[in-house]
Amino acid sequence: MLNKRIYTVGEITAHIKEIIEDACINDIWVEGEISNLREAIGNLYFDLKDERALLRCIMFQHCLPFSLKNGMKVIVKGDIRVYEKKGYYQLYAKEIKIGGVGELFMKFLELKEKLEKEGLFDEKLKKELPRIPSKIAIITSPDGAALQDMLNVLSRRFPISVVLAPVRVQGEGSAEEIERALNIINSRDDIDVIIIGRGGGSWEDLQPFNEENVARAIFSSKIPVISAVGHETDFTIADFVADKRAPTPSAAAEMAVPDRKELVEYIESNIKRLQKMVENKLTFYRNIVEGMMKRKTFLYPLELLLGKVERWENTFRRLKDAIKKYLNERKREIEVKEEIVKAFNPYAILERGYSICFRLKDNKVFSSIKDVEVGDDIKVIVKDGEAKCRVKEKK
Amino acid sequence: MQSEGEEIKFEEALKKLEEIVEELEKGDMPLEETIRKFEEGIKLCKICKEKLEKAEMKIEKLMEDIK
Numbered sequence: 001m002l003n004k005r006i007y008t009v010g011e012i013t014a015h016i017k018e019i020i021e022d023a024c025i026n027d028i029w030v031e032g033e034i035s036n037l038r039e040a041i042g043n044l045y046f047d048l049k050d051e052r053a054l055l056r057c058i059m060f061q062h063c064l065p066f067s068l069k070n071g072m073k074v075i076v077k078g079d080i081r082v083y084e085k086k087g088y089y090q091l092y093a094k095e096i097k098i099g100g101v102g103e104l105f106m107k108f109l110e111l112k113e114k115l116e117k118e119g120l121f122d123e124k125l126k127k128e129l130p131r132i133p134s135k136i137a138i139i140t141s142p143d144g145a146a147l148q149d150m151l152n153v154l155s156r157r158f159p160i161s162v163v164l165a166p167v168r169v170q171g172e173g174s175a176e177e178i179e180r181a182l183n184i185i186n187s188r189d190d191i192d193v194i195i196i197g198r199g200g201g202s203w204e205d206l207q208p209f210n211e212e213n214v215a216r217a218i219f220s221s222k223i224p225v226i227s228a229v230g231h232e233t234d235f236t237i238a239d240f241v242a243d244k245r246a247p248t249p250s251a252a253a254e255m256a257v258p259d260r261k262e263l264v265e266y267i268e269s270n271i272k273r274l275q276k277m278v279e280n281k282l283t284f285y286r287n288i289v290e291g292m293m294k295r296k297t298f299l300y301p302l303e304l305l306l307g308k309v310e311r312w313e314n315t316f317r318r319l320k321d322a323i324k325k326y327l328n329e330r331k332r333e334i335e336v337k338e339e340i341v342k343a344f345n346p347y348a349i350l351e352r353g354y355s356i357c358f359r360l361k362d363n364k365v366f367s368s369i370k371d372v373e374v375g376d377d378i379k380v381i382v383k384d385g386e387a388k389c390r391v392k393e394k395k
Numbered sequence: 396m397q398s399e400g401e402e403i404k405f406e407e408a409l410k411k412l413e414e415i416v417e418e419l420e421k422g423d424m425p426l427e428e429t430i431r432k433f434e435e436g437i438k439l440c441k442i443c444k445e446k447l448e449k450a451e452m453k454i455e456k457l458m459e460d461i462k
Contacts, residue, residue, distance in 0.1 A: 293461070301454045305447060308405065312443045315412050319436045322419035326429055329422060 010084070017082035020089055025080035030055060030091060034072045044068065048076060048091070056090035064096060074098055104203065108210050111237055115212070120219045126243045127224040129255065132263070133192030135161045136256050137223075139181045142166040146199040146228070146249035153253035158260045163191060168208075169198035175211035182217040182225075194221060195252045196238060197228030209236035218242055228252030350383040357381075360388070369394055405446040412439040 007015070032048030032055065039045070044059040046068065057076060068074065077095040082088070098106055115121065136154075140147050142164065154160055165181035168174040178196060185191055196218070198206075208214060209229045218225050218241045227242030228249040239245040246252035297304065342348070346356060359366055360377040372378065372391050380387045403411075415436040419429065 298458075301458055302451060304454070305450055308409075308450075309447055312409060312412075312440070312447060315409065315416055316440045316444075318416045318420065319412070319433070319440060322416055322422070323429070323433045323436075326419060326422050326424075330426060 009087075013082070013084045013087060017084055020080060020082050023080075027077060027079065027094075029075050029077050031073070031075045034068055034074055035070050037068055037070050044093075048074070056088060057093050058090055059093035059096065068096070072098060104207060104210070108237065111210065111212055111215070112240065115215055115237065115241065120215060121240045129224050129226070129244060130192045132158075132258055133160065133256060135163060135190050136193040136195065137163040137165055137185045137191045139165040139167055139178060139185070139194060139196040140198055140249070141169045144169065144199050146197055149199075149248075149250045150195065150197075150253040153250050154257060157254065158257035158263070160257055163188075170201065170205045170208060175208040175214050178208055179211075179213045179217040182214075182221055186221050186223055191223050193256045194223050194225045195228060195246075195249070195256060196225060196242070197246070197249045197252055198230065199249065200231040200234070203234075206230050206234055206236055209238040211237070214238055215241045226252045226255055347381075350381065353383075355380050355382045403442060405443060405450075408439045408442045408446070412436055412443065415439070 030048060032050050035047045035049055037044070037046040042061050044057075046057050048055045048057055057078070059078075075097045076091060076093045077097075078091045078093040080089055081092055083090055119125070138147065138150055140150075147164070151162065154162060163185070165185060167177040167181050169178070182194065182196070185194055196209075198209075206229055209227070215237045218227070218238055224243040225241075226244045226246050227236070227238040228246035228251060229236045229238055232247035235245075244252075244255055246255050292298065350356070357366055358364060358379040358381070359372065360379055363379075364371075366372055366378075372394070374391050374393055376391045378389050378391060380389055415432050418424065419432055419436070424432065
C-alpha cells in the first residue's frame with residue numbers, strides 16, 4: 001500500500017484529491033447555516049455549518065438574486081473538491097437557495113415591507129373595537145387549546161354568543177381556509193368582533209398568518225379583527241394588519257369583551273355620578289327659586305298693584321272733582337244770569353215807587369191810554385199789594 | 396265703546412278714564428255731553444276698581460298656595 005514510502009505534501013495531497021474526486025461527490029445539495037461570509041473579487045467565501053461539522057464553500061462569480069447573511073440557513077448545490085494549495089476540501093457552489101426558516105423569514109420581511117408601503121398597517125385605518133360586542137366570531141382550529149383558552153376567558157369575563165369558524169391553522173391550504181372564513185363572517189351582519197388566531201408553534205407552523213391573502217382579507221374586513229397568533233414573542237403579518245394584536249389567544253378574548261364585574265362597577269359609579277349631578281342641579285335651581293321668593297315682589301306682592309291703585313284713585317278723584325267743578329261753574333253761571341235777569345225784572349221798579357196796571361178782562365199790562373175804555377176794570381200793582389179800580393174817564 | 400264679550404283691559408280702561416277726566420277738567424262741554432262723559436267715567440272707574448280687587452284677590456290666593 002501507500003505506507004511503504006515517504007511522500008511529499010504535494011504527492012499525498014494529490015492522492016487525497018484523487019480519492020475524493022473519484023468518489024464523484026458532485027451536484028449534491030447541502031443544507032447548513034452560513035458563517036464567516038466574505039466576498040473578494042466577485043467570489044463568495046463562506047462556511048456552512050450545523051451542530052456537528054463545518055464545510056468550506058466557495059462560489060465563483062456569483063450572481064445571486066439576493067444577498068447572503070451570516071446565520072442564514074441555505075441549501076447549496078455544488079461539487080466537493082480538494083484545494084491542494086491550502087490542503088482542504090471544499091464545496092464548489094453552483095446554486096444557492098435560501099432554505100428552511102431563512103427563506104420563510106425573507107419572504108416574511110419582503111411581504112411585510114410591501115404591505116406596509118401599501119398602507120395595510122396604517123394606524124389611522126384601524127377600527128375601534130366595540131365596547132360591548134353582542135356576538136363575536138372566532139376563526140381558529142376547533143381542536144386547538146387556543147379555542148378552549150378563549151372560551152374559558154369569555155365565559156369568565158362576559159358570557160357572550162360566539163360563532164366558531166373552524167379552520168386549519170397550519171399546513172397546506174390553511175391560509176385559504178382562514179381567508180374564506182373571514183369573508184364568510186363579513187357577509188353576516190350580526191358579528192361585532194372577529195378573533196383569528198392559534199396557539200404557539202414553530203415559525204413554520206405560523207405561516208398561514210404570514211400569507212398575503214390572509215393579510216388582505218383581514219384588511220378588507222369591515223368587522224374589527226383581533227389577531228392572536230402564537231406566543232407573545234411571535235409576530236406575524238396578520239398581527240400587523242389586524243385592528244388589534246393580542247399577544248396570546250387568551251389576551252385576545254380579554255380584549256374582545258369587557259369584564260362583567262368591572263362593567264357593573266362602572267355602571268354603578270356612573271349611576272352615582274348621575275344622581276349626584278341631578279341633585280346638584282336641583283339644589284342649584286332650588287336656591288335660585290328660593291332667592292326669587294325672597295325678593296320684594298313675592299314678600300309684598302300687593303305692592304305690585306300699588307302704582308295702579310294710586311293711578312286709579314287719582315283719576316277717580318279727578319273725575320269727581322271735575323264734575324263737581326263743572327256743575328259748580330254752571331250753577332254759578334246760572335246765578336249770575338239770574339241776577340242780571342232779576343235786574344231787569346219789571347217788578348223791580350215797584351220798589352222804586354212805580355206801579356203796573358193790568359186790564360182785568362184779559363190780565364194784560366197796558367201802557368197806552370188807548371188800551372183801556374172808560375168803565376174797564378183794572379188792577380194796579382204796587383210794591384206791596386194791588387188795588388182793583390174802574391176807569392172813570394180817559395184823557 | 397267695547398263690544399260685548401270682549402273684556403276691556405285694565406290699562407285700556409284707565410287710559411280712557413284719564414282721557415275723559417282731562418276733557419271734563421277743561422270744562423267746556425255742554426251739560427248733556429258732560430253728564431254722558433261723567434257717566435262713562437264712573438263706569439270705567441267701576442271696571443278698574445273691580446279689576447284691581449280681582450288682581451289683589453288672585454295674588455293673595457296665589458301666595459296662600461305657596462305657603
